[in-house]
Amino acid sequence: MKIEAKFYSEKNELYFLDGSKAEVGSDRIKSYAVKWTEVGLDEDSYDEAFLANLRDQFKEMEEQGTYGYVVPECDSSCDDESKKEAFVASMKHCARRIKDCENIIGFAVPSEADPEFFMEELSAKHKHYIYFTKDSGLSESNDKIVKI
Numbered sequence: 823m824k825i826e827a828k829f830y831s832e833k834n835e836l837y838f839l840d841g842s843k844a845e846v847g848s849d850r851i852k853s854y855a856v857k858w859t860e861v862g863l864d865e866d867s868y869d870e871a872f873l874a875n876l877r878d879q880f881k882e883m884e885e886q887g888t889y890g891y892v893v894p895e896c897d898s899s900c901d902d903e904s905k906k907e908a909f910v911a912s913m914k915h916c917a918r919r920i921k922d923c924e925n926i927i928g929f930a931v932p933s934e935a936d937p938e939f940f941m942e943e944l945s946a947k948h949k950h951y952i953y954f955t956k957d958s959g960l961s962e963s964n965d966k967i968v969k970i
Contacts, residue, residue, distance in 0.1 A: 827950040828889070829927050834969040836927070836952065846954070846970055850888055853930065853954075853970075854880075857895045861912045868912070873919040884925040891927045891954050892916065896934040910935050914943050921948065928952040930970070931960065941966070 829844060830837055836844040836851070844851055856876065862868035883890065894913045900906050913929065920926055928951035929944060931937045937960050941953050945966075954970045 825921070825924055825948075825950050828924065829952055831952050831966060831968050834967060836968045844889075846891075846968065851927070852888065852890045853893045854890050855893045855895050856913075856916060857897045858909055858912055859897050861916045863898055863912065864908050865911065865915070868915055870919075873916060876916070877920050877923060880920055880923040880926055884923060889925045889927055891929060891952075892920075893930040893954075894932045894935075896932055900934040906935055907939075910940050910943050913940070917944050917948055917951075928954065928966075930954040931957070931967075933957075 828839060830839065836846055838844050847853070860869060860872050862872075880890070892913075894909070894916075896909055898905075898909075900909055909932070913932075917929065928948075929940075931940055931953050937955070937957070944951055952966050952968055954968050956970055958969065960967060
């Protein structure tokens with residue numbers, strides 16, 4: 823299923839397709855924290871019941887006209903490259919499970935992961951995603967980035 827973009831970013835700001843500015847953090851556009859341990863630390867432990875419930879919550883928000891983006895939280899040790907890759911893989915799996923939620927704009931780029939790798943992994947199947955970051959250096963280098 824391919825989701826059509828409802829937003830675009832320009833100069834690190836978020837806009838609806840009609841050109842009106844979208845205020846991140848407003849009542850219409852919210853962030854939603856998702857913990858790594860809730861998704862599952864690796865492919866053998868993904869919590870499909872949690873992900874199905876998350877999808878249902880996002881679908882309810884969609885019906886209410888509320889948009890959001892996922893903020894991955896690394897709440898487990900991420901001290902070596904293999905764990906960082908497992909964290910990204912878990913968030914990629916999360917993205918697959920919520921792929922039909924048209925109200926999800928994208929993901930925040932977690933500081934625990936390589937930003938380019940994270941965005942590349944999620945963008946492979948979710949080209950419409952926009953990424954959110956507090957990192958000014960990252961936000962200057964990509965047209966799919968919104969500074970938060």
